[in-house]
Amino acid sequence: MVSTPQRATMIVMKPVSPRSNSFAPTAAIRDADWHMPDLDHEHAVVAGVASGTARELGVPRQWIRLAFIILFTVKGLGGFVYVGLWALLRWAHSSGISPRRATEARDRGRSELHRFAAVVLITIGIAIGGASLMPADTGLGYGIALILMGLGLAWRTSSMDQNEMPGRQRLRQLAGGLVAVAVGLSLVLSRLDALPLTLGVGIIVLVGTIVVAGPWLYQVLADFDAERQARIRSDERAELGAHLHDSVLQTLALIQKADDPQTARTLARRQERELRNWLDPNRASRIGGSIRGRLDELVSEVEELYGVPVEVVAVGDTLIDERIEPLLMAAREATVNAARHSGTPRVDIFLEVAGDRIEIFVRDTGKGFDRSKIPGDRRGVSQSIIGRMERAGGSATITTDIGEGSEVELVLELDQKDLP
Amino acid sequence: MTYAPTVILVDDHDMVRAGVAAQLGDRVQILAEAGDVGDAIEVILDRSPEVVLLDVHLPSGSGADVITGVRAGGGDEIRFLALSVSDAPDDVIAVIRAGARGYVTKSISGDDLADAVVRVAEGDAVFSPRLAGFVIDAFSATLPTPEDPELDLLSPREQEVMRLLARGYAYKEIARRLTISIKTVETHASNVLRKLQVSNRHELTRWAAKRRIV
Numbered sequence: 001m002v003s004t005p006q007r008a009t010m011i012v013m014k015p016v017s018p019r020s021n022s023f024a025p026t027a028a029i030r031d032a033d034w035h036m037p038d039l040d041h042e043h044a045v046v047a048g049v050a051s052g053t054a055r056e057l058g059v060p061r062q063w064i065r066l067a068f069i070i071l072f073t074v075k076g077l078g079g080f081v082y083v084g085l086w087a088l089l090r091w092a093h094s095s096g097i098s099p100r101r102a103t104e105a106r107d108r109g110r111s112e113l114h115r116f117a118a119v120v121l122i123t124i125g126i127a128i129g130g131a132s133l134m135p136a137d138t139g140l141g142y143g144i145a146l147i148l149m150g151l152g153l154a155w156r157t158s159s160m161d162q163n164e165m166p167g168r169q170r171l172r173q174l175a176g177g178l179v180a181v182a183v184g185l186s187l188v189l190s191r192l193d194a195l196p197l198t199l200g201v202g203i204i205v206l207v208g209t210i211v212v213a214g215p216w217l218y219q220v221l222a223d224f225d226a227e228r229q230a231r232i233r234s235d236e237r238a239e240l241g242a243h244l245h246d247s248v249l250q251t252l253a254l255i256q257k258a259d260d261p262q263t264a265r266t267l268a269r270r271q272e273r274e275l276r277n278w279l280d281p282n283r284a285s286r287i288g289g290s291i292r293g294r295l296d297e298l299v300s301e302v303e304e305l306y307g308v309p310v311e312v313v314a315v316g317d318t319l320i321d322e323r324i325e326p327l328l329m330a331a332r333e334a335t336v337n338a339a340r341h342s343g344t345p346r347v348d349i350f351l352e353v354a355g356d357r358i359e360i361f362v363r364d365t366g367k368g369f370d371r372s373k374i375p376g377d378r379r380g381v382s383q384s385i386i387g388r389m390e391r392a393g394g395s396a397t398i399t400t401d402i403g404e405g406s407e408v409e410l411v412l413e414l415d416q417k418d419l420p
Numbered sequence: 421m422t423y424a425p426t427v428i429l430v431d432d433h434d435m436v437r438a439g440v441a442a443q444l445g446d447r448v449q450i451l452a453e454a455g456d457v458g459d460a461i462e463v464i465l466d467r468s469p470e471v472v473l474l475d476v477h478l479p480s481g482s483g484a485d486v487i488t489g490v491r492a493g494g495g496d497e498i499r500f501l502a503l504s505v506s507d508a509p510d511d512v513i514a515v516i517r518a519g520a521r522g523y524v525t526k527s528i529s530g531d532d533l534a535d536a537v538v539r540v541a542e543g544d545a546v547f548s549p550r551l552a553g554f555v556i557d558a559f560s561a562t563l564p565t566p567e568d569p570e571l572d573l574l575s576p577r578e579q580e581v582m583r584l585l586a587r588g589y590a591y592k593e594i595a596r597r598l599t600i601s602i603k604t605v606e607t608h609a610s611n612v613l614r615k616l617q618v619s620n621r622h623e624l625t626r627w628a629a630k631r632r633i634v
Contacts, residue, residue, distance in 0.1 A: 309527070311527075311549055311550070311588065313549045313550050313552070313553035313586045313587075314553065315553050315556045315557045315560070315586070316557070316560075345529075346588075348549055348587060348588025350549065350553070350583070350586045350587040350588070352556070352583075352586075354560065361587040361588075363587050363588045363589070365588075407587070
């Protein structure tokens with residue numbers, strides 16, 4: 001039936017089971033003796049019954065296949081013979097009936113021949129019995145034969161694991177088996193008028209299909225899941241690798257080339273900040289919209305511009321809106337002033353969000369200044385900090401003295417009534 | 421020479437230990453170094469330093485495990501100062517709760533670090549601005565519990581001290597600003613540390629959990 005020469009070349013199976021190895025067809029043995037045929041996985045089209053038999057008989061595989069096909073046209077008899085032979089050969093080899101340890105080649109040959117003859121006879125008996133029990137309807141016979149073959153093929157395929165047969169080939173065989181079942185089923189159904197019987201057959205076949213395909217499907221799903229997990233892991237690793245390469249490695253290379261310590265420090269500091277931000281489990285919620293995220297951004301800009309480290313300590317957080325923007329701009333200006341003019345080794349920023357009240361303290365331990373001596377044209381403090389905060393409805397307080405460092409305190413109360 | 425406390429460094433990175441040792445110079449006496457939890461506990465109990473400079477994260481556990489192990493081994497007098505790059509509040513709080521006398525970040529200057537070690541050796545608590553921030557955060561999120569209302573709250577003065585610490589003030593600047601003695605500032609800081617260590621575990625755990633997901 002499905003035996004055509006083209007397909008025979010398409011499906012190639014490796015004989016991997018120990019069973020078939022112990023019956024490896026070496027030329028010497030084959031010439032000397034008869035053996036009970038083993039399934040020939042290597043040249044199998046369906047299950048290797050025909051090619052295995054041909055191998056032992058020493059005839060071309062196509063002859064045997066043709067014989068099966070001719071037999072099949074007789075009420076599907078070939079199908080029954082095939083399935084029967086397959087089952088018997090499998091059983092004979094797996095149950096150890098075939099003599100693995102016979103020492104006398106001739107004895108073994110003889111007993112093998114006897115057994116093969118017995119197997120053939122039993123099979124033919126089963127086949128004829130099975131076929132004769134069928135109604136004298138050829139279509140029904142073909143149908144049932146097809147179903148049996150298809151199920152056998154599907155079951156055999158699905159019970160193998162990945163190592164025995166590559167997935168694609170397995171899929172093809174399984175599909176072939178299921179198609180055979182479907183065709184056989186439709187043949188059977190078209191011949192049966194009695195509805196309950198039709199349903200019964202349908203259910204049986206359906207259950208059978210699930211049973212045979214079950215292990216395979218499970219295996220495929222498990223493989224798929226394992227693959228997916230592995231892919232996620234390797235993606236993560238790739239992302240991490242890419243990130244480290246783009247950031248840390250580049251910075252390290254720059255630091256090695258940097259001549260003055262200040263540049264190296266700035267580079268290292270910027271990299272540290274960037275990496276921390278990347279590792280922060282809360283970063284996703286901070287990106288963009290939060291006051292802490294924005295403050296961190298502003299501060300790292302200033303740090304880079306003036307090369308002075310800025311420590312930010314933050315308590316609480318809130319979403320940013322246009323009323324908070326002036327507060328952040330004022331904080332930035334205060335930080336710039338401290339970094340630029342005070343000569344401080346470090347700027348400390350403390351942000352506290354408590355309910356509707358937001359406070360930012362920008363402190364340095366630099367030389368401080370006398371506010372009365374700031375020239376009127378210097379707009380930094382008066383405009384950028386104090387004026388800006390007042391316009392925004394908040395306040396700015398500057399505490400400083402010569403030699404005492406300075407601190408800018410920015411307070412903004414958000415009135416809930418103003419909320420959009 | 422001035423007082424130089426004995427110290428053991430615990431950090432899994434050789435480079436960090438070398439860097440810290442170089443920064444501290446001769447202001448402390450480094451007795452030994454250790455790179456993982458088991459070694460650290462053994463050498464600390466063996467040498468009995470005054471102060472252990474302790475990394476929060478170690479390959480075989482955490483800084484808190486070292487403290488617990490040393491306490492279990494009878495090293496009750498040994499003081500710990502956590503030194504870390506970690507920014508994760510719950511990690512820091514965990515090592516403080518295990519008994520560390522303070523937490524400083526690795527970006528601290530050598531002089532400040534030596535000062536901190538000396539202060540811890542003298543029994544004082546050391547707050548970096550970041551730790552003060554964590555404390556304010558933790559206690560502002562912690563509601564008083566019925567069974568022990570006082571313990572879980574900071575007094576207004578303590579809150580004030582913590583805020584100034586978070587803003588970057590040193591003890592003596594805080595003392596001047598609040599017109600109190602440095603000794604009083606130190607007492608406040610120690611009290612806060614003690615409250616952090618003994619306060620309601622459940623509330624702080626909840627706070628830490630919240631920090632993780634917010």
